[in-house]
Amino acid sequence: MSEVTPEMSKRFPGRRLSIFRLTVLVAIVAALVVGGLTGFRWWQDEREAERSTPxxxxxxxxxxxxxxxxxxxxxxxxxxxxxxxxxxxxxxxxxxxxxxxxxxxxxxxxxxxxxxxxxxxxxxxxxxxxxxxxxxxxxxxxxxxxxxxxxxxxxxxxxxxxxxxxxxxxxxxxxxxxxxxxxxxxxxxxxxxxxxxxxxxxxxxxxxxxxxxxxxxxxxxxxxxxxxxxxxxxxxxxxxxxxxxxxxxxxxxxxxxxxxxxxxxxxxxxxxxxxxxxxxxxxxxxxxxxxxxxxxxxxxxxxxxxxxxxxxxxxxxxxxxxxxxxxxxxxxxxxxxxxxxxxxxxxxxxxxxxxxxxxxxxxxxxxxxxxxxxxxxATPPPPVRPGEITDDPATSPYPIWDEEATYPAETRVVWRRNVYAAKWWTSGDQPDDPTVAATDHPWRLIGPVLPGETPVPQLSLPADFYPAWTRGDVYVAGDRVMLDGIAYEARWWTQGDNPAAVQLDPGGAPWVPLTQDEIAELLSEE
Structure with missing residues (x-):
């Protein structure tokens, strides 16, 4: 390292670095470094946080x-x-x-x-x-x-x-x-x-x-x-x-x-x-x-x-x-x-x-x-006109909706690759009719037909599993009968009320059809 000569001191008077000035300089440099690191960390923190949206x-x-x-x-x-x-x-x-x-x-x-x-x-x-x-x-x-x-x-x-x-x-x-x-x-x-x-x-x-x-x-x-x-x-x-x-x-x-x-x-x-x-x-x-x-x-x-x-x-x-x-x-x-x-x-x-x-x-x-x-x-699928959507019975879990058929409450159907459940007895009401308000519509959308689905077996009891319904007989709550291959259970005392009438008045009819779960349980006991 070269020595500071008298000539150099004359050319740069007062430039000699004192201990105080050196300390101040080091502090300033340290502050700039720390501030830079702090600023970088703040920027990094902000960037990391913005990668996710609450x-x-x-x-x-x-x-x-x-x-x-x-x-x-x-x-x-x-x-x-x-x-x-x-x-x-x-x-x-x-x-x-x-x-x-x-x-x-x-x-x-x-x-x-x-x-x-x-x-x-x-x-x-x-x-x-x-x-x-x-x-x-x-x-x-x-x-x-x-x-x-x-x-x-x-x-x-x-x-x-x-x-x-x-x-x-x-x-x-x-x-x-x-x-x-x-x-x-x-x-x-x-x-x-x-x-x-x-x-x-x-x-x-x-x-x-x-x-x-x-x-x-x-x-x-x-x-x-x-x-x-x-x-x-x-x-x-x-x-x-x-x-x-x-x-x-x-x-x-x-x-x-x-x-x-x-x-x-x-x-x-x-x-x-x-x-x-x-x-x-x-x-x-x-x-x-x-x-x-x-x-x-x-x-x-x-x-x-x-x-x-x-x-x-x-x-x-x-x-x-x-x-x-x-x-x-x-x-x-x-x-x-x-x-x-x-x-x-x-x-x-x-x-x-x-x-x-x-x-x-x-x-x-x-x-x-x-x-x-x-x-x-996620990419939204291309738009498709309703008339272009067809249902295949072989890949539909439930029967395809039929305008001529009647459907009691909770009956499930497939229509345009979606599954619907009847909220009450209905016939002729298209499941996806856009002109009917949701509160008035007899169908409830459950969701789409899933890939790989096949028809769900619809269970039924043998025609002689219960006695056939007879118009003149008296029935009390809990009695069960068969009519046209469908099993019904009496909700209260009844005589002369056709069980099939439940489709016209599900809430007030004295009969209710057995559910698929009830039928499955009965068949498992056989």
Whole structure:
């Protein structure tokens, strides 16, 4: 290094770098570097967050009665649904079922589930299947190995062509450490298999309990188990309900907001502990909220429409990634006959909603899809004139509609590659008549004819299975007769009333035809 000479000092007077100036210079350079890195990280965080659009989907209790028509959506209604719950078929049974009531095959027939899912997808919506819930055994509890559990998850994912699933982990499943590990490793296995096959791995949301100060330890450990197993999670959806504290009874919206902020902090900390950095905005996209609309299980806690508005505004402000609610089945005002509104109903909210729906309020601004890639890639089919659509009896599950035939209530037919069910006795009414209002139309659209379908066998009893109906005989409630090959059961005392007249007055006739399920049960006993 050359020496500073007197001549150089004369040419550049006062330029000698003091310790103070050097310190200031280093601080300025450091600030510029840190600021640049901070700015880059902020830009990266914003870019990552914008890759996803917040989405809304109501939970639907698939096996509840009365059934909720999730497949029928108006133009201004949210189009996505979280179908719940897939659980073990019985205690210790490593077999997927819908609420223990239906196997996957039985749900296809008894609930027409796959046809209804297809119809929702035709309307631009999609479904997420939720595994678990509070009641019944979660599959990870019933299956004793990672491979067996992965097989059951995969069966459901493949059958319903799912891009996103929801794991609702609560109750006994939340505290069980062995099932916690099995669950995470099974999902990691499935996602790796999909990557190896060149497919997009299934997106997984964890639905977990939360308190006013954040997720409880078992919920935190559940998230950690997925990170430990190398499984990718799309986010954590917390059940913002049943807080039990006095503050929740008077300021529920504020308590929910606090619980979400705490969840956000926990999520950032969990990823940081695993050496994975997530920005503030990206982390908010990984947080979801699911309130229980109306009257909660805690008597003093009621989630009102004002609470819904406040939660939606907060979600928009922070960029929450997902909004759901429990449940679409309950999104209506209870009838006047339902007296005690503090008793939680499965089919109404327990609050006066007027003409509003919680789903509409909560979903405002949530325009995304759980499966963004599939939504972007979807191509609408080319338009087809109705007259160009023909039905093939060999690929139709039910008889093709005939203008001359008569159809009692619940009779199913195929028309222009869609399946319809009669709401009441009808004859000559075209199932897809666009000039009749839905409330006045005798047919209810169920969904499209599915690929690979064949005619469903229509069961019938032998002509002499029950005594033939005789006009002069007296019949009492429960008596069964045969007329023209059809079995009927008396609803009350009757004499001289032709059983076939039920088609003219289904509600007032003394006779009702036996259903296909009743006939199947009788034939199985033979």
């Amino acid at each position: 989405w809304f989907a109501s939970y639907v209790d698939v096996t509840a009665t009365p059934a909720h028509p999730f497949e029928s959506v108006a133009d201004d209604e949210p189009r996505h649904a979280v179908l719940s719950f897939v659980v073990a078929a019985g205690e210790g049974a490593c077999e997927a079922s819908w609420g223990t009531h239906y196997s996957l095959d039985e749900a296809r027939q008894g609930l027409d589930l796959e046809r209804r899912i297809a119809r929702l997808r035709q309307a631009g919506g999609d479904v997420i299947v939720s595994f678990g819930g509070l009641l019944n055994d979660e599959l990870a509890l019933a299956c004793d190995s990672v491979d067996a559990l992965a097989d059951e998850y995969r069966r459901v994912i493949d059958r319903y062509e799912l891009a996103t699933i929801d794991l609702d982990i609560e109750g006994a499943a939340l505290a069980d450490e062995r099932s916690r590990t099995r669950r995470a490793e099974a999902i990691a296995q499935i996602q790796q298999e999909q990557r190896d096959a060149g497919e997009s791995p299934v997106s997984v949301w964890l639905t977990l309990p939360v308190g006013s100060s954040g997720m409880p330890p078992d919920a935190v450990a559940t998230v950690q188990s997925f990170l430990d197993a190398g499984a990718n999670i799309a986010g954590v959806n917390v059940m913002t309900m049943n807080f039990t504290g006095a503050e929740a009874a008077t300021g529920l919206a504020e308590v929910i907001e606090g619980s979400l902020r705490a969840t956000h902090r926990q999520l950032v900390a969990l990823y940081t502990d695993h050496g994975l950095s997530v920005g503030d905005r990206t982390a908010w996209r990984m947080v979801g909220a699911t309130p229980m609309i109306g009257q909660n299980d805690v008597v003093a806690e009621t989630f009102t429409l004002d609470d819904a508005r406040a939660l939606n505004a907060f979600a928009a402000d922070v960029g929450l990634g997902r909004m759901s609610m429990w449940s679409a089945n309950r999104d209506r005002t209870c009838a006047a006959a339902y007296v005690d509104l503090h008793v939680v109903s499965d089919s109404c909210s327990g609050v006066d909603q007027g003409d509003l729906r919680f789903a509409t309020v909560l979903a405002a601004g949530f325009r995304g899809s759980p499966d963004h890639a599939a939504a972007d890639a």
